[in-house]
Structures are given as structure tokens and as C-alpha cells.
Amino acid sequence: xxxxxxxxAAKDVELDPxxxxxxxxxxxxxxxxxxFNAVVSAGNKSRSCKSSLPVTQPPCxxxxxxxxxxxxxQFLTCRRDRNAVSLVCRSWYRVEAQxxxxxxxxxxxxxxxSRLTRRFKGVRSLLxxxxxxxxxxxxxxxxxxxxxxxxxAATAMAYPWLExxxxxxxxxxxxxxxxxxxxxxxFKELILRCCEGFGTSGIALFANKCRQLKVxxxxxxxxxxxxxxxxxxxxxxxxxxxxxxxECVESPINFKALxxxxxxxxxxxxLRTSRFVSLEELHRLMVxxxxxxxxxxxxxxxxxxxxxxxxPDYASAFRASKSIVCLSGFRELTPEYLPAISPxxxxxxxxxxxxxxxxxxILKPIIRNCHNIRVFWALDSICxxxxxxxxxxxxxxxxxxxxxSDPLEDSESPxxxxxxxxxxxxxxxxxxxxxxxQRMTNGAVIAMSENCPQLTVFRLCIxxxxxxxxVTGKPMDDGxxxxxxxxxxxxxxxxSGLLTDEAFSIIGEHGKLIRTLSVAFAGDSDMALRYIxxxxxxxxxxxxxxxxxxxxxxxxxxxxxxxxxxxxxxYCRLTRGGCRDIAHALPSVVxxxxxxxxxxxxxxxxxxxTLYMYRSLDGARKDAPKFVTIL
Amino acid sequence: xxxEEVINGLNLKDxxxxxxxxxxxxxxxxxxxxxxxxxxRQFHQTTDEHNLIEESSPPSKTQIVxxxxxxxxxxxxxxxxxxxxxxxxxxxxxxxxDLKMYKNYPELLxxxxxxxxxxxxxYSEREGYKGSGFVPTYEDKDGDxxxxxxxxxxxxxxxxQKLRIMKRSESPAL
Numbered sequence: 001x002x003x004x005x006x007x008x009a010a011k012d013v014e015l016d017p018x019x020x021x022x023x024x025x026x027x028x029x030x031x032x033x034x035x036f037n038a039v040v041s042a043g044n045k046s047r048s049c050k051s052s053l054p055v056t057q058p059p060c061x062x063x064x065x066x067x068x069x070x071x072x073x074q075f076l077t078c079r080r081d082r083n084a085v086s087l088v089c090r091s092w093y094r095v096e097a098q099x100x101x102x103x104x105x106x107x108x109x110x111x112x113x114s115r116l117t118r119r120f121k122g123v124r125s126l127l128x129x130x131x132x133x134x135x136x137x138x139x140x141x142x143x144x145x146x147x148x149x150x151x152x153a154a155t156a157m158a159y160p161w162l163e164x165x166x167x168x169x170x171x172x173x174x175x176x177x178x179x180x181x182x183x184x185x186x187f188k189e190l191i192l193r194c195c196e197g198f199g200t201s202g203i204a205l206f207a208n209k210c211r212q213l214k215v216x217x218x219x220x221x222x223x224x225x226x227x228x229x230x231x232x233x234x235x236x237x238x239x240x241x242x243x244x245x246x247e248c249v250e251s252p253i254n255f256k257a258l259x260x261x262x263x264x265x266x267x268x269x270x271l272r273t274s275r276f277v278s279l280e281e282l283h284r285l286m287v288x289x290x291x292x293x294x295x296x297x298x299x300x301x302x303x304x305x306x307x308x309x310x311x312p313d314y315a316s317a318f319r320a321s322k323s324i325v326c327l328s329g330f331r332e333l334t335p336e337y338l339p340a341i342s343p344x345x346x347x348x349x350x351x352x353x354x355x356x357x358x359x360x361x362i363l364k365p366i367i368r369n370c371h372n373i374r375v376f377w378a379l380d381s382i383c384x385x386x387x388x389x390x391x392x393x394x395x396x397x398x399x400x401x402x403x404x405s406d407p408l409e410d411s412e413s414p415x416x417x418x419x420x421x422x423x424x425x426x427x428x429x430x431x432x433x434x435x436x437x438q439r440m441t442n443g444a445v446i447a448m449s450e451n452c453p454q455l456t457v458f459r460l461c462i463x464x465x466x467x468x469x470x471v472t473g474k475p476m477d478d479g480x481x482x483x484x485x486x487x488x489x490x491x492x493x494x495x496s497g498l499l500t501d502e503a504f505s506i507i508g509e510h511g512k513l514i515r516t517l518s519v520a521f522a523g524d525s526d527m528a529l530r531y532i533x534x535x536x537x538x539x540x541x542x543x544x545x546x547x548x549x550x551x552x553x554x555x556x557x558x559x560x561x562x563x564x565x566x567x568x569x570x571y572c573r574l575t576r577g578g579c580r581d582i583a584h585a586l587p588s589v590v591x592x593x594x595x596x597x598x599x600x601x602x603x604x605x606x607x608x609x610t611l612y613m614y615r616s617l618d619g620a621r622k623d624a625p626k627f628v629t630i631l
Numbered sequence: 632x633x634x635e636e637v638i639n640g641l642n643l644k645d646x647x648x649x650x651x652x653x654x655x656x657x658x659x660x661x662x663x664x665x666x667x668x669x670x671x672r673q674f675h676q677t678t679d680e681h682n683l684i685e686e687s688s689p690p691s692k693t694q695i696v697x698x699x700x701x702x703x704x705x706x707x708x709x710x711x712x713x714x715x716x717x718x719x720x721x722x723x724x725x726x727x728x729d730l731k732m733y734k735n736y737p738e739l740l741x742x743x744x745x746x747x748x749x750x751x752x753x754y755s756e757r758e759g760y761k762g763s764g765f766v767p768t769y770e771d772k773d774g775d776x777x778x779x780x781x782x783x784x785x786x787x788x789x790x791x792q793k794l795r796i797m798k799r800s801e802s803p804a805l
Binding site: 134136137138139194220222248301302304305306307332333334335336354355357359361403404407408409436461463465520521545546 | 703715772
């Protein structure tokens with residue numbers, strides 16, 4: 001959840017990538033914006049990457065205007081506006097660069113750290129993304145890259161006033177954390193999402209050195225257990241902590257130290273504990289910190305208690321926490337205790353039960369009070385029946401995620417078209433959905449497209465590959481087709497099930513705002529890829545696996561790869577030669593190929609297991625491991 | 632799930648309501664076993680980063696790398712944990728067990744026996760548990776206290792809220 005909200009916040013301040021091809025006039029169509037803005041902002045506004053050297057111009061009249069401009073620009077955080085500003089003239093470009101405090105880099109390999117520091121002089125906040133999303137699913141070998149080290153080194157020199165760092169899918173070492181802590185005396189916020197490479201010793205050092213720390217959020221990251229009591233390493237005395245999140249840290253926690261830390265953190269609003277915090281311990285924390293707005297409840301399971309001993313009144317602790325609007329955790333839930341959260345249900349806007357195997361009977365009495373919920377994550381153990389209960393009560397629902405409790409292809413899925421249909425009928429304000437199931441019907445998907453016109457994110461994962469509509473036997477073309485036709489605000493789409501080329505024709509034609517498209521085990525031929533690449537004008541991120549797409553399909557997108565953040569294709573029918581052709585034709589695009597060696601099979605020796613292609617201002621990276629070939 | 636609880640000769644399958652023809656259970660069992668094996672493997676899997684070992688599978692199921700697209704931290708504990716408190720009359724401490732760890736009554740009862748160091752006795756449909764001083768009971772979602780073993784396993788595991796191992800002297804009715 002936190003991940004989502006950080007991401008959303010980041011997008012708000014995303015810099016618009018249009019460049020200062022300074023000599024060229026600003027026009028509404030894709031005139032030549034600088035490649036730099038393109039990679040540094042990575043938004044809807046990304047444009048062509050043709051960089052051109054600025055032509056010497058007579059100085060802009062009125063340098064005094066620069067001072068005025070500087071004052072005005074400080075208020076501009078919207079990337080679209082900043083982009084426009086930087087294109088006006090050299091003077092405006094300069095001032096904009098000076099006043100840009102938050103920088104978003106969607107792909108850490110799209111530019112070098114030195115390019116960043118050369119242009120922007122006053123960066124206070126940096127958001128960096130590393131590996132592409134498919135790396136989460138074991139599709140990328142380890143040690144591929146995305147190291148934070150060069151970035152921390154460069155920013156340490158250039159921006160000693162740096163306050164915030166937000167990283168996603170980066171490789172961060174303990175040394176990096178140490179350097180971070182040493183280099184930035186005013187450092188305030190560290191958010192690490194889906195990162196790895198560091199351990200509790202790095203966290204300990206960081207916590208100890210950053211005396212101004214407000215936010216330390218470790219989200220879905222792999223943290224090695226160095227058997228260091230990191231919680232005890234926070235400095236003595238009152239802290240500035242506002243948010244502390246360590247749900248993903250898989251090592252025991254010194255509870256006494258945690259309790260002490262909470263006690264001396266009067267500004268703490270968000271506390272997300274790991275599963276090593278028991279229910280009794282949670283109770284003690286809640287009693288000391290009734291001002292919390294966001295609570296990660298840890299295990300939500302009591303330790304072995306002596307028989308007959310009085311148990312704490314958990315419900316009363318929740319009753320006293322009048323500000324709680326966001327609940328997560330429940331990592332080892334003992335269901336009989338779940339009703340304790342009832343006092344806060346009416347205030348909840350966000351509830352994450354996705355680590356708890358909850359049956360409909362357990363869910364229903366809880367969810368029936370959650371009228372204000374906007375974000376709900378759960379396991380499919382809640383069944384269609386549970387989803388129906390959600391649909392009946394949660395009229396303000398904006399985001400729903402239903403994860404599989406048994407993530408196998410042939411398992412019995414307790415959620416189906418029924419649940420999807422119910423949600424579409426009850427939750428009309430839905431904007432974002434991620435739904436795992438074994439099989440689906442076009443009817444339910446069409447219903448959602450008609451009932452939920454506000455959808456911006458539609459991700460349906462039919463785990464059974466190539467499954468058609470299980471009622472009609474037809475492909476899922478009609479369902480996904482309806483989604484792109486009816487949901488006019490759709491920016492992110494993930495498709496699954498049996499899909500023909502026709503489905504992609506519709507997606508290409510109607511998916512006018514789609515920025516991210518995920519395709520797996522779908523399509524009949526290269527035509528499907530062509531439809532996508534010749535349509536979907538706003539497409540930025542394309543991730544494909546196990547589709548019958550080859551070099552011909554890949555070639556059909558040559559006109560636009562420089563204008564996309566990345567293309568990922570694995571287990572398709574690309575050949576090395578085909579990829580090389582593209583790479584040579586597009587100098588501003590880097591094409592990496594990797595995968596298992598198949599030199600024992602001559603016929604397939606030419607086939608590429610994975611192609612990861614992205615635009616870059618600074619050419620091929622220097623830190624590619626041996627198994628990666630850059631064409 | 633395979634319904635093959637046989638507690639001391641009594642096949643509890645007889646008490647089940649099922650649709651479908653009799654027979655064919657063996658196949659279910661095989662599937663079940665491979666499923667169990669797989670699940671156990673995943674459950675005990677350490678998070679080796681990007682290690683494809685976790686993707687290897689028993690021959691009865693094909694397993695594709697990275698499919699379905701679920702992050703490994705979710706996969707590892709996705710079976711979910713469902714803890715239930717267990718008390719035993721006379722024992723100093725309440726314990727808790729994860730019902731999801733067990734597939735049938737014999738497994739559960741054996742675990743309880745080990746946990747509290749006692750024997751449960753023989754079960755019969757008519758007379759409950761004989762031969763020991765203890766009777767395993769549970770509270771279901773309606774708040775009723777029932778004898779462990781009376782209903783099919785699935786029904787039990789989804790509705791059991793608490794377990795209590797009662798002294799026979801306290802449970803004349805059972």
C-alpha cells in the first residue's frame with residue numbers, strides 16, 4: 001500500500017521530460033524535446049530523444065527577470081509545467097534547472113549520475129528506479145545491476161543538502177547506506193521498495209547517523225539478517241520520526257528497544273511492524289502511540305499465554321486509536337482476534353489483509369463496517385462470497401487487489417467471474433484492480449468495463465494459461481476489448497487468458513492512454529505486436545513473455561523505441577540478429593540480451609531468451625555482468 | 632482434498648456429503664500428495680534470490696518460471712497461516728497451532744498428543760473417544776463446542792476457532 005502511495009506521490013512531482021532543445025520553438029506536437037527531460041521525467045510527456053546542441057543566442061533581455069522567474073518556479077511542481085518552462089529559452093532552462101528540487105528517474109540506466117549533477121544543481125529529493133518489474137518473477141538473473149553506489153557517490157559530492165531518497169528495485173549495499181548517512185547531514189527520508197543487497201547492519205548504521213530522520217520505510221525488500229539489533233541503534237532522546245516501516249525485515253526485533261523508540265517519537269504517525277511483533281507487544285505499542293494514523297500490525301497472533309491469565313483488551317486499544325485510517329500486517333493471524341479491529345473499521349480508508357488466509361465468515365463481520373475503505377488488498381481465500389460482501393459495503397472503493405493463496409496454475413481458485421461481477425456492480429468508483437483467478441468469463445470483464453468507467457489500472461491474471469472464457473469457450477478478446485473501449489482513462493493494462501491477434505488490434509486502436517502494458521502467453525503472431533506498437537500512442541513500458549512474437553514484430557516499433565522507457569521480451573521468438581539490427585539502427589536505445597546459454601543446440605543458438613531494451617542518453621552501461629550482452 | 636481420515640478403523644468418508652461418483656479417490660490422492668509436497672517445499676523454501684530451484688516441480692505438475700507472476704515474498708507465506716488456540720485442562724500454558732499444517736484428523740491429533748504429552752484414545756462415531764482421560768473438543772464459528780472428528784476435515788478446519796482438550800470428567804455428554 002505504502003508502495004503505491006509513494007509511487008503516486010512521486011508521480012505527482014515527476015518531471016516532465018521535454019527538453020531544452022533550446023534553439024527550437026516550443027510547439028504542441030512532438031518537436032524535439034531534449035532527451036534529458038525524457039529520461040529524467042518519464043511521464044506521459046516523454047518525447048523523442050533527439051538531442052541537439054543548443055545554438056548560441058543573443059542573451060534574453062532582462063536578467064533581472066531570472067530572479068523573478070526563480071521565485072515563481074519554486075511553486076511549480078507539476079512536471080508538465082516544468083517541462084514547458086524549460087523549453088522557452090535558455091534563460092528559463094537555466095532557472096528551471098536551478099529550481100528543480102525533486103528529480104524522478106524511471107530507469108537508472110537511462111542516464112549517468114554525472115549528467116544529472118551537471119544539469120541540476122539544487123536537488124533535494126531523488127527517486128530512482130532500477131530493475132524492470134519482471135525481475136520480481138525470477139526472469140532476470142541475479143547480479144544484473146541497478147547498483148545504487150554510483151548514484152550515492154555522485155550525489156554525495158553534488159548535493160550535500162539532499163534530504164530524500166526513494167529507490168525501487170535497486171541494489172543497495174550496507175556501504176551505500178553508510179555513505180548516505182555520512183554525506184547528508186540533513187537527511188530526512190529513506191524509502192526502499194523491492195530493494196536488496198543490504199542487511200540489518202546497514203540499517204543500524206544508517207539509523208544511528210541520521211539524526212534528522214523522519215521517514216525510514218523498508219517495503220517488500222530483502223534485508224539480510226546480520227543479527228544486529230538495529231532498533232537499538234537509533235540515537236537517544238526525542239526523534240523526528242514520522243514513519244517507520246519494517247514489515248519485510250525477516251529477523252527478530254528487540255521489542256523493548258522498539259517500545260522505547262516509539263515512546264520517544266512524538267511525531268510518529270506511521271508504524272509498520274514485522275511479524276516478529278506479537279499481538280501483546282502490538283497492544284503495548286498502541287497504548288503508547290494512540291496518535292498513529294497507519295499501523296502495520298505485525299503477526300496479530302498472541303504468544304503462548306499462561307492459562308487463565310487475563311488477556312489485554314485489544315479492542316480497547318483500537319478504540320483509543322482514533323486516528324487510524326490504514327491497517328496492514330496480520331502476518332500470522334489468529335482469526336479469533338480479528339474482531340478487535342472493529343472500532344476503527346468505520347474510519348479505515350486502507351486495509352491490507354493479503355497476508356492472512358481469511359475465510360468469508362471471518363471477513364464478513366469486519367468488512368461490513370468498512371464503509372470508507374478506498375484501498376483493499378486480500379487473499380482469494382475470502383472467496384466470491386467475501387467479494388460480494390465487499391461490494392455490498394465498500395462503495396468508496398478505489399483500489400482492489402486479490403492475491404492467490406495457492407499460486408499454481410492448476411489449483412482451485414476460490415474467486416471467479418462471480419466475484420469480479422459483484423465488485424463491478426457494487427464498487428462503481430473503482431479505479432484500480434489486480435485480480436488473480438484460474439479462469440474468467442468475458443461477461444464479467446465486460447460488466448466491469450461498463451460499470452467502472454473510472455478504471456485507470458486493469459490487471460487481470462488468469463493463472464491458467466491460454467484459458468478461454470469457461471462458459472462460452474471463446475477467447476477473452478471481447479472482455480479485454482471492452483475494457484479498452486469503455487474505460488477511457490485506462491493507463492495500465494495486464495492481459496491474460498486465451499487471446500488472439502484481434503484482441504491486440506483492439507487494444508492498439510482504443511488504448512489511447514495506455515502507458516504500461518503486460519502481456520503473457522497470448523497472441524497468435526507478430527501481428528499482435530505490430531498492432532500494439534503501431535497503436536497505443538502513449539505506451540512507455542511494454543513487458544512481454546512467452547508470446548509468438550519475432551523480429552518482424554519487433555521491427556514494427558522502430559519508430560518509437562527512443563520514446564519509450566523500456567521494452568522487455570522474454571521467451572519469445574526473437575533472434576540475436578533481429579535484435580542487433582534494431583540496436584544498430586537506434587543509437588539512443590540500448591539493447592541487452594541475456595538468458596541461458598543454448599550453444600549446445602545450433603538451431604536455437606541464435607534465439608534470444610530475454611531482450612531488455614531501453615533508451616539511454618549515455619549509451620551502454622559499463623557495469624554489465626558477463627551474462628549480459630549489449631548489442 | 633482427499634477424504635481419507637480413518638480414525639481407528641472408522642472411515643470418516645462415510646459421514647461426508649459429496650457430489651460425484653465414488654471411486655477415483657486414488658487419483659485425487661496423488662494430486663493431493665504432489666500438491667502437498669510442492670506446498671511443503673515452498674513453505675520451507677528459503678528465499679534464495681532468483682534461484683530456480685523453487686520452480687522445479689514434481690512430475691505431475693508443470694511449473695513455469697515466474698508464473699503466475701507473484702513476488703517471492705508472497706509465494707512463501709501465501710498458503711497463509713491460520714492459528715488456533717489450544718488449551719488443555721490442567722496444562723499451565725495455552726498453545727497455538729496452525730491448522731493449515733495438517734491435512735486430516737490423524738495428523739492433528741498426533742500433533743496435539745505430542746504437544747501436550749498425552750494420548751487421545753480411540754474414536755468411534757457413536758461413543759466418541761474411549762480409552763483415555765481426555766477428549767478433544769473445538770469451538771466452531773457459531774460458538775458451539777463440538778467433538779473433534781464429527782464433521783469432515785475441511786468443514787472442521789474452516790470453522791474451528793479454538794481447541795480445548797477436556798478432561799473426560801468434565802464432559803459427560805461426549
